[in-house]
Amino acid sequence: MQWTNITDLSQIDEIQKNKGYSLIFKHSTRCSVSMMAKRRFEMDWDALPEDTSLYFLDLISYRDISAQIAETFHVHHESPQILLIRDGECVLDASHGDISAEEAAQVINN
Template sequence: MKEVTNIQELDQFLQENPEAILFKHSTTCPISTQAHDEFMKYADSGAAKPWAMVIVQTARPVSNEIAERFGIKHESPQVLYVKNGTVAWHTSHWNITQDNLSKNAV
């Protein structure tokens, strides 16, 4: 797992991985805890694209940059599937499931 803590790390991660998943996670939200569990099932399945996590409490500027850069309203938890510099798919909250990720982050 790669945790992105600043905008430079975000830029580097996306440059190195033109197809990647960004997972915005809140460490204080029970919905985000459930989404994290589902996301980790997906990540551990072996089907996952390169991915990085943004902890919104400690990396708010990164979370805000992602929302601004891609034009996707911030939510937490939130998953964005980035392909060649644009968001190909995104979802949030209870829709973050292993099944949804496996079907849509392809």
């Protein structure tokens, strides 16, 4: 699996219009907790179905995009944070130690 970097606001519209599941990982490059959560997530991401679209946001470099994601998907901003989007709606959001590829896979598979 591979991340698609979010670097443009127009990508939020693409994610919202995507049929199926997209997962956004909001990451702070200055935070050791965020780095640990990302590493743990990537170790387990094989649990996700292969057709899951994976998006990565460096929220330090793209604060405006991070704010737009929170507004678009009606979630409180956290860092680190994952948002699982299905048909334009956030069906799972988790932050810090609650970030789990296995939990995201469970939501997708049920």
